[in-house]
Amino acid sequence: MARALYIHWPFCLKKCPYCDFNSHVREGVDMAQWQGALLADMRHEAEIAAGEPLHSIFFGGGTPSLMPPTLVGALLEEAEQLWGFDPAIEITLEGNPSSVEASNFAALAAAGVNRISLGVQSLEDDTLHFLGRLHGVDEALRAVATAQENFDRVSIDLIYARPGQTGEQWAGELARALSLGTDHLSLYQLTIEPNTRFATDVRLNKFSPLEDDPAADLYALTQEMTTAKGLPAYEISNHARTGQQSRHNLTYWRYQDYCGIGPGAHGRRQGVATERHKKPENFLASVEASGHGIKTERRLGTSEQASEALLVGLRLAEGVDLAALATRFGIDRAALVDAERLALHRELGLVRQDGERIALTSAGMPLLDALLGEIVGDGLVSA
Template sequence: MPASAEAGGIGLYVHWPFCRSKCPYCDFNSHVRDAIDQRRWRAALLKDLDAAARGHEGRRLDSIFFGGGTPSLMDAETVAALLARARALFAFAPDIEITLEANPNSAEAAAFEAYARAGVNRLSLGVQALDDAALVQLGRAHGASEARAALGLARSLFPRFSFDLIYARPGQDPAAWRTELSEALALAGDHLSAYALTFEPGTPFHARLKRGEIRPPDEDTQAAMFEATREIAAAHGFAAYEVSNHARRGGESRHNLVYWRYADYLGIGPGAHGRERGRDGAIAAIRRARSPEAWLDQVEGAGSGEEAREALDRREAATEMLMMGLRLSEGVARDRFAARIGAPLEDFVDPDAARDLSGRGLLTYQDDRIAATAAGRAVLDRLLAKLLV
């Protein structure tokens, strides 16, 4: 996997909070608005970027990720302006990864070429399903044929592209998922994300679940789908380098590796989060105002969307690093952990529990690193509950 996140580089996340409609399963910070003043939002994002960059000027920037919401509703001019400002503030890595999330409907696909000209070199498409009935069920605004066309366009315009799929949908069985996934992998670039459908409180899907109107596959069926995902992806040359993410060699998402390896990253835009290590070695958790209107007012009035900055103690930081790092097949290197946290791994991990989990085939506990096995990553929450002290 790319090692850049281990060598002092940072990532930048840009949040665009707007969507044309809200999907019934989505609990992200996304909002539907009748009109968006693109110039006003461009100016505010540039100002928030200037604020976030203070103290980091000149650092190597390994990745930029435009997420949302639906960033493919941003003017390409806004993307270009943010990339130009970032280039002036930071030292772009020679192989910097610049990703933009996009919907695969034909209206938004028309802007793909403009994003490529602006400097985006990796597209992440929210395909979610390759079946029209499933897309209607998920509340998506595109059809399966549009998704296939968008994937072909992405292949022609961008050096790299990825797309997301959702499985364990109501009414879906393992055989249907195997067929859909195999077709998807035949269309894939160098990366695929596959997520089990979740029913988050506050979403329409959760309300329907509570009313008994929809029912997801049972736990055993979901486990079978998870295992099938890993098996079929591997057969197509896509290794499961993280719980839900699969890539060809070298195709891993560098931006997400910044998160999972617990490196520094800056976040701008409504609700964006960041992690920064200060000169004293302490790691700070930074949060920007969540509401689009509150964030906009704050940036225009105070020059920054930052709402809170909290210094994490060593235990909090260690817990975060292990929770993120054990999602990766590579796990957490002991030397990187000690350098980042300022204390050895054993200060935060129960060695007896680690040896027990290792004996059960859920964990590898070695001299140089700790890593969850494929079986361990399938039950990661339970593994962490036993492992952490």
């Protein structure tokens, strides 16, 4: 049964040039209509995957901090009635660090949100302009301080490995971020995603992405600085103090069941992959016609589930337990990984193994995608 719930709010004030998430700009949003649609979509999931209390809820987007606190509260109240809440439930909401949205933090906390993830993205004003952000550094710092006053747990996002960025520049910016005292940092290298404005800009030679070797040096610097400050990486891009890891995201990476509602939301429950309609208007029409926003619903074979579990699990510093995966999915242990290539990469210092548990080393993490193609068993990849 699902123990985590993801709620997607698709609206933003502006589409960022690097963003390939399901986000949309609309002049007006009928909040009453959206409350009814999201509640209906939630009830549909609960009919299928209720049974255990929820241990995490995550409001993602889009920009969920644009949601009225009353709407957030109504969704949380319904979720608690449908599933029940674990006493230590983590309820996260993504937000922008603007003064307008920060003014809602107290009301969001009163509605039940106890963790916030702020898209600061940079602590340099010229970089924020390049990234298409609507806030400035001073505004972001004030929002972080307001968040720390209102929420038990605060995380901030930063984007690095930007065009022309040097180690000295990133070291200064990261040191400033670490000094803010948040218990969690999500640190992402700038990736040029297809069908974004940045992809067009690169194609038109408006700027060039940072090359791989300098980016790798910045990754190594990031690991060194965060570890020294007590926020080591527990996932390739996520860093936290002991006990402050995102419980919701660990649900994904440990391949546990979760329900996803709202436009474009994905879910994995009882061996079934779900995806909602992405376009807000199509989502609303589907809920009106069918009582839910599901676009596709597909049963996953055991080999495919095992492959997915292995692929996401190796993103974690803790890695994966091969014997446990084999038992869970009824797969031959030998089919999970290519033993020869695993041994090779272990000898090269890119993979470590402790009994049945394997994990990428700090040297292997930057090579994650390439190593996954090498290590995962051929039978699973083709499943």
